[in-house]
Amino acid sequence: MASAISYILFLSIFSSAFALGAAPPRQSNITLDTSLYPTTNPTSWLSPNGRFAFGFYPEATGFSIGIWLVASPENSTVIWTADRDDPPVTKDAVLKLTDEGLRLLLQHSEGRLISNISTSTDASSASMLDSGNFVIYDSNFDVIWQTFNHPTDTIMAGQVLLAGSELVSSLSGTNHSSGNFHLIMQNDGNLVLYPVASPDTPWDAYWASGTNGDGYLSLYLDDKGWLYLHQGNVTSNLTSGYRHGTALVYRATLGVDGIFRLYSHDLELNTEQVLKEFAEVTDPCEVQGTCGLNSYCTSANGQAVVCMCLPGFDYLDTNRTSSGCRRNITTTAGCYSVNDSMTYISTLEGATWMVDSYAAPLSMTRKEDCGEACLKDCNCDAALFKDNTCRKLEFPLRYG
Known part of the structure; x- marks a missing residue:
């Protein structure tokens, strides 16, 4: 991923067409x-x-x-x-x-x-x-x-997430269908967070336990709040353990925002507390995949997230702006002339993206030259200019 001080330049094509009911009885045996x-x-x-x-x-x-x-x-x-x-x-x-x-x-x-x-x-x-x-x-x-044996976004105390299994976040706090992130207990012993819309490569991970190759086969949460990776008699603690009590309930949930959190619930006091977060971020936009393809994430003071489309793109779903963006005009194959009045270069400053360049980086001192190099390349949709280096990119762009 590029650092924060960077420019993203991409081709833009101008178009003239512009509550629940009463409590049920308790029933331990359901016939x-x-x-x-x-x-x-x-x-x-x-x-x-x-x-x-x-x-x-x-x-x-x-x-x-x-x-x-x-x-x-x-x-x-x-x-x-x-x-x-x-x-x-x-x-x-x-x-x-x-x-x-x-x-x-x-x-x-x-x-x-x-x-x-x-x-x-x-x-x-x-x-x-x-x-x-x-x-x-x-x-x-x-x-x-x-x-x-069939978790969705949560494991409870006493529950095991086996190797090859996953938790998938919910879409929102009121929509519990599958969301944008998943936590995978990998067969290599590593516990990893990825965006759902990714090939789950190391480049796509935004948090990992760093235990690949250590032989762990499961993630376990016990009734004292210990969350650990487990294989036989060998464990790797992800938390340090907390209180045990008859009124305390522990759960670990992959949140809508892609953060995996350990919670305690005190049912006598009717309180909920976050005990640990994976990954620890200061800005929700640090979580890769918060916004979909061809869009970028912004947040005011690390609070509410807003997903913005690249110029020349529209939301795939205006009711779910995190789902990504698509071009708002149909393009034809081939190169565009530098003097073509229908084609121009747009610039975003300070954006970060996953760098997956299809060509060798170019050394140059001006971002304008980087844009011109992209304009002359039939395969180039965007170019990332940083530290006097120009990297040509193709759509879709990820992790903006």
Whole structure:
């Protein structure tokens, strides 16, 4: 990535066409043919201690199915979502425990299973556990499916993220579909944060545990707040441990902003505290992938992020400006003349980008010369000028 003192020059082509219902009863053993409903009780199943609920919760104009930490009637934290990238369901939906597992029944449809039971054994019952894990049992009370094996953006105390598994951030605080970042427990023992829209190379990572090759096979969070990488009797602590108490609950969540955070919840005081952050940034724009392709990130005093399109580009989705930008005019193949009145060079100062030049760097003293060199090159869409060096780039540009 280039440093902050730099210029980005790129071709611009001028165009003349210019809350939930009443608390349900606590039910430790859920029997077959028991159902939940979005707006009619029961809407959810509570854990025995009443701290976790599994069921329907309001999202957008409909309802999603998930698990949430019940800190208070006014303050709940979603920790898991079923089929998170499917649209919310209507109030006519029914969730039923069958011998196949959890089946979501939709109006005028046979519905679908939201629990993929990999064994040929039939489901017999289920439980919402005090750990935040929802489990399905066979007739011998062996667990044949559990949400802890299918995390979305969060792991709870007692939960393991195995090698090859990932957490994916949510799209927003009110939209729990897949977002822009993921945390991968890699098979090489490294725990790494990447933008989702990337090839997951070392160049794309914006935080890593630095434990590649050390043999760690899982990430584990215990009930004292210890978050560590684990393999056999060998561990690598990512935190130093915190208090243990009957009213304390720990979770680790990959946030909407791409930061992986360890939280504690004191359920007696109804408080939430951030204990540790990975990665530690002073500006949210330091997180690669905060803004999509062909756009760049700005923030006022390290606060609210604004994603801006390059000149000559428009947002892919004006309702989701972080999704990136596309050219607002169709271009044709070939070179453009320096004297062509329809083509000119635009400049951004102080922008940073992932440098992936297709040609050898050029030594020159003027940014104007760098722009002219790009203009004369059929393959060049943009040029980065820094420290008297010109690097030619092609669209799309990443990590602005």
